Amino acid sequence: MADSRPLIEMTKWRVREFIREPEAVFWVFAFPILMAVALGIAFKNRGVQDVTVYVQEGADAASLAEALSVFPGLTVEVAAPDVAANALRTGRVPVVVIPGDPVTLRFDSTRTESQVGRLLTEDALQRVAGRQDPLTLREERVTEPGARYIDFLIPGLLGMNIMGTGVWGVGFGIAQTRQRKLLKRLLASPMRKRDFLIGQMMARMVFLVVEVSVVVLFGILAFDVPFRGSVLSVALLVLVGAFTFAGLGALIASRVQTLEGVSGLMNVVLMPMWVLSGVFFSYSRFPEVMHPFIQVLPLTALNDSLRAVMLDGASLSSTFVPLVVMSIWCVACVSIALKIFRWS
Numbered sequence: 001m002a003d004s005r006p007l008i009e010m011t012k013w014r015v016r017e018f019i020r021e022p023e024a025v026f027w028v029f030a031f032p033i034l035m036a037v038a039l040g041i042a043f044k045n046r047g048v049q050d051v052t053v054y055v056q057e058g059a060d061a062a063s064l065a066e067a068l069s070v071f072p073g074l075t076v077e078v079a080a081p082d083v084a085a086n087a088l089r090t091g092r093v094p095v096v097v098i099p100g101d102p103v104t105l106r107f108d109s110t111r112t113e114s115q116v117g118r119l120l121t122e123d124a125l126q127r128v129a130g131r132q133d134p135l136t137l138r139e140e141r142v143t144e145p146g147a148r149y150i151d152f153l154i155p156g157l158l159g160m161n162i163m164g165t166g167v168w169g170v171g172f173g174i175a176q177t178r179q180r181k182l183l184k185r186l187l188a189s190p191m192r193k194r195d196f197l198i199g200q201m202m203a204r205m206v207f208l209v210v211e212v213s214v215v216v217l218f219g220i221l222a223f224d225v226p227f228r229g230s231v232l233s234v235a236l237l238v239l240v241g242a243f244t245f246a247g248l249g250a251l252i253a254s255r256v257q258t259l260e261g262v263s264g265l266m267n268v269v270l271m272p273m274w275v276l277s278g279v280f281f282s283y284s285r286f287p288e289v290m291h292p293f294i295q296v297l298p299l300t301a302l303n304d305s306l307r308a309v310m311l312d313g314a315s316l317s318s319t320f321v322p323l324v325v326m327s328i329w330c331v332a333c334v335s336i337a338l339k340i341f342r343w344s
Contacts (some may be wrong), residue, residue: 008199009199011199011202011203011206012203015203015206015207033214033215033218050073050074050075051073051074051075051094051095051113051116051117051120051121052075052076052077052092052093052094053068053074053075053076053077053093053094053095053096053097053117053120053121054076054077054078054079054083054084054087054088054093054095054096054097055068055076055077055078055079055096055097055098055099056078056079056080056081056084056096056097056098056099057078057079057080057081058098058099058100059099059100060099061078061099062078064097064099064103064128065077065078067128068097068121068124068125068128071120071123071124071127073120074120074121074124079096084096088106088107088108091108091111093117094107094108094111094113094114094116094117094118095107095114095117095118095121097121097125103125105118105121105122150219150223150225151223151225151226151311152282152307152311153280154215154216154219154223154225154310155303155306155307155310155311156278156279156280156303156307157215157279158212158215158216158238158306159241159277159279159299159302159303159306160274160279160299161211161215162208162211162212162238162241162242162245162302163241163245163270163273163298163299163302164270165204165211165245166204166241166242166244166245166246166248166249167245167246167248167249167252167266167269167270168249168266169203169204169246169249170200170201170204170246170249170250170253171248171249171250171252171253171262171266172249172253172259172262172263172266173200173203173253174197174200174249174250174253174254174262175253175256175257175258175259175261175262176259178253178256178257178343179257179258179259183343184343186343193338193341193343194338197250197254197334197337197338197341200246200250201243201246201247201250201334204242204246205239205242205243205246208238208239208242212234212238216234216310225310226310226311227310228309228310228311228312228313229308229309229310229312229313229314229315230309230315230316232316233309233315233316233319234306234309234310236316236323237302237305237306237309237319237322237323238306240323240326240327240330241298241302241326243330244298244302244326244327244329244330244333245298247329247330247331247333247334247337248269248298248329248333249266250333250334250337250341251333251334251336251337252265252266252269254336254337254340254341254342255340255341255342272297273297273298273299273300276290276294276297276300277294277297277299277300277303278300278303278304279299279303283300295325296325298325298326298329301321301322301323301325301326302322302326304319304322305319305322305323
């Protein structure tokens with residue numbers, strides 16, 4: 001049976017080294033909380049907001065503004081033509097009403113809020129003109145936890161944090177050890193290449209429970225983010241994701257000689273996933289032709305599976321495809337890293 005002491009010692013060494021790096025501790029534990037607070041406040045549900053509409057000064061402007069202001073959902077003000085034009089151009093109002101025969105609605109058709117404002121204003125104008133609705137409808141408004149932006153954000157931040165700390169924690173640690181000429185010393189020891197790389201990855205797992213718990217519990221306690229799935233399912237997804245990105249970090253740093261070099265490579269690898277993999281917004285916003293390529297990225301697989309289990313209560317079996325995607329990335333990265341790794 002192979003001696004496991006080199007692997008154990010390497011894991012302990014990396015854990016101690018991590019604790020001594022306040023910058024690393026900040027990015028692992030404090031950064032995702034700060035991001036959640038900032039974005040959670042910025043995109044906090046504020047209920048239905050009134051649409052502000054400017055009526056441009058002119059004949060009948062005051063009477064038209066008074067007639068429109070009685071309708072719910074509209075806040076109406078009379079403004080000079082230049083003020084109204086500037087407010088529309090800068091996005092402070094979605095619609096400008098110009099009195100006349102016929103009444104003109106000026107709005108930016110590329111903005112969603114302008115389309116909504118146009119519909120509300122047009123409906124109010126038609127009612128002022130005497131239109132009668134043939135059918136009375138009853139409204140039933142609900143706010144369902146799981147559909148808010150903060151609910152979408154927390155699993156994305158969790159996935160981003162697992163990716164960042166996995167790649168940076170392992171990759172930067174290897175590159176730093178090489179730059180300090182410590183790898184050459186290990187070459188003369190019983191340390192095997194396999195023990196060194198896997199030890200780096202195992203050290204990454206030591207803080208995983210705390211790292212994940214901090215983000216998830218903060219989301220639940222601070223923003224009432226739902227957690228409908230199985231804790232064990234989330235734990236397995238997190239573990240597979242952590243090994244995947246630790247393996248990616250090991251691969252990136254397997255031959256790089258300098259900290260600047262490994263930093264540049266990591267940014268090249270991580271930046272597309274930060275943008276494409278649905279951390280801050282859904283990747284469905286990208287053209288459909290890109291979706292198959294986005295879905296095979298490991299961060300996309302992790303984020304999709306975390307959201308399915310945490311928010312929708314999906315079973316682990318329903319995340320089979322994302323688990324396979326991450327597992328393939330993990331096996332491929334570790335295998336290639338073991339093959340091409342060099343001590344100097």
